[in-house]
Amino acid sequence: KNEVEQSPQNLTAQEGEFITINCSYSVGISALHWLQQHPGGGIVSLFMLSSGKKKHGRLIATINIQEKHSSLHITASHPRDSAVYICAVSPGNQFYFGTGTSLTVIP
């Protein structure tokens, strides 16, 4: 049983497209994290949120606590956005990670 489910698992988009990655979780949480991992690279934290919406550049993250769902949006996608995007939730002191969404943006 996975506490965190992401969809889609793989996503290919044309440069400039609007992209949405979804995350659903089954546990009560204190915070939800969106992480980015480039091939062979380390992990970068994009957002940490517990309610509402956050925006950073072309990235937008939203969370609906009642529905236990979060979305990560990328506007005007670019090939450099190609990476694995991981959703993680922290119910208190623990962390549960999704298996990630592999995004490829084609020029």
Next chain:
Amino acid sequence: EAGVVQSPRYKIIEKKQPVAFWCNPISGHNTLYWYRQNLGQGPELLIRYENEEAVDDSQLPKDRFSAERLKGVDSTLKIQPAELGDSAVYLCASSMDHNYEQYFGPGTRLTVT
């Protein structure tokens, strides 16, 4: 400001050999995490430190894995003896405390042959 530093970046060893990974967190970060990430999967928490105290090591295979964070700063994760299934990327992360955003190191890619 320097990020989380890990070494080595890559390690290849034969099974049954010991191996150690080192992590230096961001200065001032009290919380340190060790994760293991298998190919195609998300990270799995192995152990979390608050300063020098291990507060969550429930996922650490204690028969062969050990970790320490002397003086509450840098940390070492050891595997002895290594098994083929230990091949993975071992990630270290740190945060100001467990309620704050985590910063990840580049990871150590371990291959056990």
